[in-house]
Amino acid sequence: MDELGARAAALAARHPRAARLRRVGTSRGGTPMLLLSVGHGSRQALVVAGPHANEPAGGATALRLAERALADPRLTDGADATWNLLLCADPDGLRRNEGWLSGPYTLGRYARNFFRPSFLEQPEWLPDGPDRVTLPETRTLLELQDELRPFLQCSLHGVDVGGGFVELTHDLPGIAGRMARTAARLGIPRELGSYDTLYWPDLGPAVYRIPPPRLGDLTAAITEAAVESTWCHPGRFGTVTAVVEAPMWGAVGVADDALPADREAVLRAVSGVLRHDTRRLQRLLARLRPHVAAGPDAAHLLAPVDDYLLVSPRLANAWDPDTDDGSGRRLPPMSNAHLTAMRIAGRRLTLRSAGLLHQLVTRAGRDPAGVLPELDRLLDAWCADYHDGCGARWIPVERQVEYQTRIVLAVFELAGRRAGAPVPFG
Numbered sequence: 190m191d192e193l194g195a196r197a198a199a200l201a202a203r204h205p206r207a208a209r210l211r212r213v214g215t216s217r218g219g220t221p222m223l224l225l226s227v228g229h230g231s232r233q234a235l236v237v238a239g240p241h242a243n244e245p246a247g248g249a250t251a252l253r254l255a256e257r258a259l260a261d262p263r264l265t266d267g268a269d270a271t272w273n274l275l276l277c278a279d280p281d282g283l284r285r286n287e288g289w290l291s292g293p294y295t296l297g298r299y300a301r302n303f304f305r306p307s308f309l310e311q312p313e314w315l316p317d318g319p320d321r322v323t324l325p326e327t328r329t330l331l332e333l334q335d336e337l338r339p340f341l342q343c344s345l346h347g348v349d350v351g352g353g354f355v356e357l358t359h360d361l362p363g364i365a366g367r368m369a370r371t372a373a374r375l376g377i378p379r380e381l382g383s384y385d386t387l388y389w390p391d392l393g394p395a396v397y398r399i400p401p402p403r404l405g406d407l408t409a410a411i412t413e414a415a416v417e418s419t420w421c422h423p424g425r426f427g428t429v430t431a432v433v434e435a436p437m438w439g440a441v442g443v444a445d446d447a448l449p450a451d452r453e454a455v456l457r458a459v460s461g462v463l464r465h466d467t468r469r470l471q472r473l474l475a476r477l478r479p480h481v482a483a484g485p486d487a488a489h490l491l492a493p494v495d496d497y498l499l500v501s502p503r504l505a506n507a508w509d510p511d512t513d514d515g516s517g518r519r520l521p522p523m524s525n526a527h528l529t530a531m532r533i534a535g536r537r538l539t540l541r542s543a544g545l546l547h548q549l550v551t552r553a554g555r556d557p558a559g560v561l562p563e564l565d566r567l568l569d570a571w572c573a574d575y576h577d578g579c580g581a582r583w584i585p586v587e588r589q590v591e592y593q594t595r596i597v598l599a600v601f602e603l604a605g606r607r608a609g610a611p612v613p614f615g
Contacts, residue, residue, distance in 0.1 A: 214329025228265030242282025247345030365393025382527030
């Protein structure tokens with residue numbers, strides 16, 4: 190986080206007429222939230238990096254976008270646009286991931302040093318209830334949206350294992366083709382059946398329509414809860430929001446759009462594994478909790494574990510063709526890509542939980558419940574399943590950043606056309 194701020198300050202110092210850096214808020218931990226603005230156009234583009242603590246590439250993408258805008262006046266004067274780049278929406282959470290950010294980039298190192306706060310402590314979400322906005326990070330983002338009234342908002346996300354995809358509040362014809370060409374050139378698999386968008390309309394391959402916001406149960410489906418978010422807040426200004434997902438470890442199976450030979454068998458297997466692994470973790474947590482619950486860092490690490498272990502069995506029921514989860518909703522038609530994404534998503538929930546429990550023990554400096562050997566075995570086995578079973582391979586940060594940058598620039602151009610604005614690359 191400090192490096193992001195220093196690089197942004199140096200950029201603004203080198204280009205004092207075109208670039209400005211200002212503090213727009215303060216995190217819960219007292220970290221400045223910085224906005225880098227480039228250009229002086231009347232049309233505002235807002236780019237939000239780091240909305241999830243474990244997705245660091247967006248900060249580097251924001252700086253690259255600033256450099257591109259400074260180097261190419263078609264992106265500023267030619268489009269009558271100002272680029273506003275929030276360097277990190279969750280700077281405190283980003284700091285908690287420093288144990289893996291410097292590499293080496295292995296799944297095991299990532300899992301044992303991963304951090305992401307509980308659902309209700311993620312800055313982009315707007316939980317239901319009288320205290321809808323309780324986080325200073327969320328308030329900062331909402332105030333920025335209200336101040337800027339952007340024609341475009343891009344939220345920069347990272348898929349830990351999977352492929353690239355885009356979620357949009359409005360259709361942007363042409364974006365699917367742009368994505369396909371960019372992904373092919375950079376060797377990024379496209380996620381053609383994202384779990385996050387399982388019930389959402391498709392706008393093209395790996396492009397999904399964010400449905401209108403509605404209230405829902407956080408534990409019923411993560412994807413539904415996420416809709417009630419800051420993605421939709423600026424819709425009153427006609428803002429197009431694009432959520433740009435770039436994978437850290439690519440898995441080619443998420444790009445397989447062929448029909449499965451036996452969908453039900455795969456779903457039974459995926460839901461069965463998720464139930465089994467969740468029960469193992471619940472037993473480990475029950476043994477561990479009495480010894481660590483009063484620790485100085487326990488609240489931060491236990492809250493997301495509780496979220497994951499609450500959601501996991503509900504998802505297993507929703508995916509199981511032999512189980513009625515009570516929602517009255519059928520699973521949509523599925524390709525192999527959907528089934529691969531669901532397998533990855535189930536493994537993600539348990540791997541993250543095991544990694545957070547592992548940190549609880551290692552940070553305490555002792556293992557009174559005797560759970561560390563089993564946690565290490567589970568983490569090694571589940572990372573191997575990602576690597577060997579799903580073909581997960583690390584994508585260099587440079588390619589992650591370039592992919593995100595090109596997708597944002599494509600969205601910028603197409604959203605500008607939709608608004609009848611000057612076309613920077615026409």
